[in-house]
Amino acid sequence: MSGAVSIRHAGPADLDFVVELVNHEEVEPFLGLRRARDRTSIRAEIERTQAEPDAFGRLIIEADGERAGLLGYKCVNPIHRIAEIEALAVHPDFRGRGIAGEAVRLLQRLLIFELGYHRLELECYSFNERAIRHAERAGFIREGVKRKAYWRHGEWVDGVFFGLVADDVGG
DSSP, X not given: OOSOEEEEEOOGGGHHXXXXXXXXXXXXXXXXXXXXXXXXXXXXXXXXXXXXXXXXXXXXXXXXXXXXXXXXXXXXXXXXXXXXXXXXXXXXXXXXXXXXXXXXXXXXXXXXXXXXXXXEEEEEETTOHHHHHHHHHTTOEEEEEEEEEEEXXXXXXXXXXEEXXXXXXXX
16 A cells, blocks of 8 residues: 555535545446435535534545545444444545555544444445455455345345454454
8 A cells, every 4th residue: 555545524525526436437336326426415415424423424535635535434223333334435546555445444443442333334245346355354254145135237136244343453
């Protein structure tokens, strides 16, 4: 990995970047169908990030101070302190540099050590081999498969589930 990677909560000035990224022809096929893609929905997510940063976040990934991607999380169970990681997208110009891995490790530390979550979860399409390799490299444990759960690209595809608990992340 070359260069410094950081994450920060998205703000209004990031709206155009996020809209372009999630609609990019090399990014969109790998995002969930329920992912916000239009300006109004993305603006609402950014506003929610600003209002509820402990429970919901859209974060900008920066590499050497330049916007390189997007990362998200949401609280799925406040009693048991479980958050779901979602919306990971790295602009194609920044792929292959280890940026996504470093960004997810930073997010793990934010969610566990700063926000107090105990468990982190993520799911990806089974055809997204890059995301599966990324999750495993980032320390997530493959916990299961939701068979033929999603209609994507003209066929039913599996969802692959991963989990990570606070004990898995070094302090």
